Amino acid sequence: MDGVPVMQISRGDVQISVAGGPKLNDGEWHTLEVSNQGKFVLLEVDGSDQLVVGMQSQNSEEVRSGELRLALGGILIDNDRMMVQFNPKMDGCLRGGSWLNLSIPWESEVEELQPCYQDVRPGGHFTGAGFAVFNASVLSLEVRRVVRAELQGDFSQMDGTVLSLRTPGQQLTLALVTSNHTKEVTLTLGKDKLSLKAFRRLLLVFQTDFLQLVPDDDESKINTLAIAPMNRPGYLTMWTEGRLAIGGLLGEGEDSVGSQFLTGCLEKIQVQGRDLDLDLAVKHKSVSSHSCPA
Helix, strand or coil: CCCCCEEEEEECCEEEEEECCCCCCCCCCCCEEEEEECCEEEEEECCEEEEEEECCCCCCCCCCCCCCCCCCCCCCCCHHHCCCCCCCCCCCCCCCCCCCCCCCCCCCCCCCCCCCCCCEEECEEEECCCCEEEEHHHHCCCCCCEEEEEEECCHHHCEEEEEEEECCCCCEEEEEEEECCCCEEEEEECCEEEEEECCCEEEEEEECCEEEEEECCCHHHCEEEECCCCCCCCCCCHHHHCEEEECCEECCCCCCCEECCCEEEECEEEECCEECCHHHCEECCCCECCEEEC
16 A cells, blocks of 8 residues: 555455555556465565564364456455455566466456556656546545645646646636747736746745745745735635645536646645645556656
8 A cells, every 4th residue: 555565365264455565556666575484475576574473263264166266456345345445456577487387378457558668767657648636535634724736847848737726617727838839838828828938847836925936946046926815715715625736727517527648757746745645546557656667
């Protein structure tokens, strides 16, 4: 969970869940090995033991026989039967493995798997085919008088909508769009627009009466938009009640239909100092949450 390995084991009426080890959602390649050694189940990460789970029951163990099913990228039982529930669909890349020495082909439930990239780097990768949408209420942000959002990546190499926000019942509140043709980034807030030369890092500071853009930590390039709360209802509440889209422009409805999708890699997405995990959003299958092609 949150990038940390979790093992859940069920035997008879006993359920065990254990989590630990290094975060695996860092955009790097890792080698994992799960093995059963007597009464213990071991998880190795990159050659080192990370989780060791032992189980012993006073009841006599049932000897099971029959067909063994092994699933890759999902689970074979209902999610509500898990001790710790999570999104069972895997978002990641596998470039090889040994599965109980099986050589028979896998049965796949998907028509086409996404490609793996040999060389990767941390970040959220957008192909221009879709985006990720958060309901702001799910983010549980501490919003008082200031909201700080930080985006990092090579904006000169991106193209499309980086971020958009909409408050329920209101028109599109905010959009941040970058162009790799003009090498400019444009922020639209209602009828107001600001254009900046492309950068690698952008800090957006939302306060009750103004919005500040700070590119590349350069205070000499700070841009400020004055906000009249009476003219912009829902300006700050969009962070608690609205919808936040990463990688696309939000449509008018609640069905997550978008447009002007982003092509490129966002290396960091933070709100109030917390990393946004794209796996917690409703996102298009083309969006890779934690790795970009290098």
